[in-house]
Amino acid sequence: MKSHVLNRRQVAAAIGWAPLAASFPSAAQTTLPKNITFLVPQNAGGSNDVMARAVAARLPVLLGSNVVVENRTGAGGNVGSAYVAKSGPKDGSMWLVTINSTQAINPALYKNTGFDPIQDFEPVAAIALVQHVIVVSPKLSVNNLSELLALARRDAGKYSYGSAGNGTFSHLLMEMLKKSQNVNLTHIPYKGVAPALTDVISGNVNYLVSTVPACLPFIKSGQLKPLAVTSLHRAPALPDVPLANDSVPGLVGELWVAVYAPKGVAKEMIEQMRKAVATLQTQPDMESFLAAQGASVLKAGPAELMAMTREEISKWATVVRDSGMTVD
Numbered sequence: 434m435k436s437h438v439l440n441r442r443q444v445a446a447a448i449g450w451a452p453l454a455a456s457f458p459s460a461a462q463t464t465l466p467k468n469i470t471f472l473v474p475q476n477a478g479g480s481n482d483v484m485a486r487a488v489a490a491r492l493p494v495l496l497g498s499n500v501v502v503e504n505r506t507g508a509g510g511n512v513g514s515a516y517v518a519k520s521g522p523k524d525g526s527m528w529l530v531t532i533n534s535t536q537a538i539n540p541a542l543y544k545n546t547g548f549d550p551i552q553d554f555e556p557v558a559a560i561a562l563v564q565h566v567i568v569v570s571p572k573l574s575v576n577n578l579s580e581l582l583a584l585a586r587r588d589a590g591k592y593s594y595g596s597a598g599n600g601t602f603s604h605l606l607m608e609m610l611k612k613s614q615n616v617n618l619t620h621i622p623y624k625g626v627a628p629a630l631t632d633v634i635s636g637n638v639n640y641l642v643s644t645v646p647a648c649l650p651f652i653k654s655g656q657l658k659p660l661a662v663t664s665l666h667r668a669p670a671l672p673d674v675p676l677a678n679d680s681v682p683g684l685v686g687e688l689w690v691a692v693y694a695p696k697g698v699a700k701e702m703i704e705q706m707r708k709a710v711a712t713l714q715t716q717p718d719m720e721s722f723l724a725a726q727g728a729s730v731l732k733a734g735p736a737e738l739m740a741m742t743r744e745e746i747s748k749w750a751t752v753v754r755d756s757g758m759t760v761d
Contacts, residue, residue: 474513515547
């Protein structure tokens with residue numbers, strides 16, 4: 434288990450947001466505890482962790498509370514999420530900052546996640562959207578998704594795709610593609626996206642779908658060729674890359690980061706946290722920070738986030754069921 438305390442650079446960043454205080458209730462007007470933990474159930478350094486830390490560094494000036502980030506990982510995010518749901522404090526001092534794959538995909542993948550994404554949590558606010566892109570090695574003679582599919586059909590079973598592991602977001606997106614297009618592709622799971630990217634670059638694996646931030650440096654260096662973005666809108670960092678949905682209708686999958694409270698946290702505290710996150714999202718500095726991460730602001734309060742969570746649970750349950758995959 435790793436924890437994080439604000440360092441000097443982050444404190445400076447928070448101080449730089451002082452003008453925000455004028456548009457938000459003072460610390461004396463909030464009922465949140467003086468010490469708050471953002472528990473991230475994914476590894477340090479990942480998209481979720483980076484964004485959680487960015488928000489945590491900026492919240493003290495708005496809330497008057499010290500905010501730290503703690504990583505409690507395991508079982509695809511289940512360990513940390515279950516801890517917040519079942520064992521963590523319910524007094525507003527601990528909040529779950531997680532991704533939709535843990536909240537919406539894991540319940541269909543695992544026999545027992547240790548938590549119920551609807552019954553055990555109160556949705557608070559979405560933070561950001563992280564887009565995914567399908568990439569291939571430049572050694573593969575295709576320039577778009579249609580050509581890739583034609584190649585896969587011509588030589589069924591010859592081509593392979595990597596993923597960050599069984600049941601991960603990248604794996605399920607490719608399962609959607611396989612089913613909708615009736616193509617035979619070989620799945621090569623890895624322990625994380627880094628080794629998968631390495632093998633695609635070397636040509637040991639033919640293609641991969643991963644986050645834009647993870648792929649962008651290799652795309653810019655010419656080591657990877659982007660074919661399509663799996664979103665409803667083009668990626669700002671890759672404006673010339675078409676949408677997968679244009680070639681394969683329905684091939685849409687986006688990763689988003691959001692804040693949830695364990696069931697039992699006071700409604701007024703949830704509203705205070707929601708308002709603080711929403712305030713941060715209106716600031717140009719936050720937008721530019723997210724853009725540098727290959728992400729964008731995603732605005733959604735409790736009602737919208739609940740609807741998004743339910744929709745994702747239904748969508749991915751179908752994909753998991755059709756694929757026949759399980760993770761014990």
